[in-house]
Amino acid sequence: MTLSNWAGNTTFHAKDLHHPTSLDELQRLVAGSAAVRALGSAHSFNHVADTDGDLVVLDKMPDQVEIDSAAATVRVGARTTYATLAPLLHRAGFALANLASLPHISVGGSVATGTHGSGDAVRSLAAAVSGIELVTADGSLLSLSRGDADFPGAVVSVGALGVVTSLTLDLVPAFELRQYVREGLREDALAHFDEIMSSGYSVSLFTDYRDTRVWLKREEELDSPDWYGTTPADGPRHPLPAMPADSCTAQLGVPGPWYERLPHFRADYPPSGAGDELQSELLVPRRHAVEALRALFAIGGRIRPVLQISEVRSIAADDLWLSPFNGRDSVGIHFTWVKDVAAVMPVLELVEETLAPFEPIPHWGKLFTRWPECPASFRALARRLDPTGKFANEFTRVLLGE
Numbered sequence: 001m002t003l004s005n006w007a008g009n010t011t012f013h014a015k016d017l018h019h020p021t022s023l024d025e026l027q028r029l030v031a032g033s034a035a036v037r038a039l040g041s042a043h044s045f046n047h048v049a050d051t052d053g054d055l056v057v058l059d060k061m062p063d064q065v066e067i068d069s070a071a072a073t074v075r076v077g078a079r080t081t082y083a084t085l086a087p088l089l090h091r092a093g094f095a096l097a098n099l100a101s102l103p104h105i106s107v108g109g110s111v112a113t114g115t116h117g118s119g120d121a122v123r124s125l126a127a128a129v130s131g132i133e134l135v136t137a138d139g140s141l142l143s144l145s146r147g148d149a150d151f152p153g154a155v156v157s158v159g160a161l162g163v164v165t166s167l168t169l170d171l172v173p174a175f176e177l178r179q180y181v182r183e184g185l186r187e188d189a190l191a192h193f194d195e196i197m198s199s200g201y202s203v204s205l206f207t208d209y210r211d212t213r214v215w216l217k218r219e220e221e222l223d224s225p226d227w228y229g230t231t232p233a234d235g236p237r238h239p240l241p242a243m244p245a246d247s248c249t250a251q252l253g254v255p256g257p258w259y260e261r262l263p264h265f266r267a268d269y270p271p272s273g274a275g276d277e278l279q280s281e282l283l284v285p286r287r288h289a290v291e292a293l294r295a296l297f298a299i300g301g302r303i304r305p306v307l308q309i310s311e312v313r314s315i316a317a318d319d320l321w322l323s324p325f326n327g328r329d330s331v332g333i334h335f336t337w338v339k340d341v342a343a344v345m346p347v348l349e350l351v352e353e354t355l356a357p358f359e360p361i362p363h364w365g366k367l368f369t370r371w372p373e374c375p376a377s378f379r380a381l382a383r384r385l386d387p388t389g390k391f392a393n394e395f396t397r398v399l400l401g402e
């Protein structure tokens, strides 16, 4: 079989692709397989989801979106996308506290890699998980809830512990936001980094280390003509400067529901560069943000030839063992590269070397070459739940030091 990821830079090596239609069928499949992994919506840029055995996609499992209004939670099937889930929550008067830049991705796959949006006070999408159910190596169903000893290890799992069938997510009351794009942020405005990043519910900087624009998502109107020396964009903008903004969520301060403002990209269009790109992201503790960004501005001339755009986001700390945000308020420094692996890899290595003093942890679903130390607690949990390495692949073997 030939199956590739969204960007087309990774081909999966699985012998067989399965679409189980029931929990029972999935459990029998996992129990009888020597090597198996789940695939979400295939938006990761590396081999994290790959296996040379059985690849399982849960898109034929019964639809499951169960809102518990009293508890303010929703239980969803792992293959459900945020694009499907968010409008249902909104209609019921609820929201998720945060979303990524695109809604096309599955809840299970996003949570497994620690996917995040931006916001000083908001955490990663995984931090909203309060309960998780997974089929483990012997085919049995394991159910864990926040407060259980293994729970913080089981949420951001990179698929190494089993096939997640459902997740329960915390909800907040539905809310509205306005989205503004401001242009011309000067490098010396980094001196005001903390104030700028806290100016909205969700703030992102898009930069090529020369020209910087700010995506500002907040409840209140922004009518300052000279906000940190920037000017308001005179029309809708795409984060990739050369692209038309048709695929982007409404800007120019028009208020709208959380799920049509928090993502940069609309659910009904292909996101970002429509697959014509590679991505990397390094997460550094918030206290290093300005120094780390200055170091990258200093090598901007070497980054730009293979860069489409960088995005800088803030993410609040969580307590999930494998999460890049575990115990640390963080800043994500993301790179949308041109789609040329040979040209990009040396520059990625330069970026990794430049950021090395700032305790970086890579985004598990994007391209990287430097592996951080795996938390011993996660390694022990993976060995206990999967003693024969049924869910192991090349990615997890390197991560777990095997």
Ligand SMILES: Cc1cc2nc3c(=O)[nH]c(=O)nc-3n(C[C@H](O)[C@H](O)[C@H](O)COP(=O)(O)OP(=O)(O)OC[C@H]3O[C@@H](n4cnc5c(N)ncnc54)[C@H](O)[C@@H]3O)c2cc1C
Pocket: 006, 037, 038, 039, 040, 041, 042, 043, 044, 045, 048, 049, 050, 058, 078, 079, 100, 101, 102, 105, 106, 107, 108, 109, 110, 111, 112, 113, 114, 115, 116, 117, 158, 159, 160, 162, 163, 164, 165, 271, 272, 273, 363, 365, 366
């Ligand atoms: C255009 C674009 C924009 C992006 N924007 C952002 C962003 O704003 N923020 C951000 O943090 N990331 C972003 N990403 C990265 C993306 O969010 C992650 O790669 C995410 O993991 C994709 O989810 P997925 O469902 O496609 O997962 P997949 O790539 O399919 O899988 C990822 C991992 O999850 C595991 N997995 C999937 N389903 C299950 C399951 N049911 N049980 C167990 N394990 C499972 C897989 O085995 C694999 O290890 C972006 C990617 C693209 C292509």
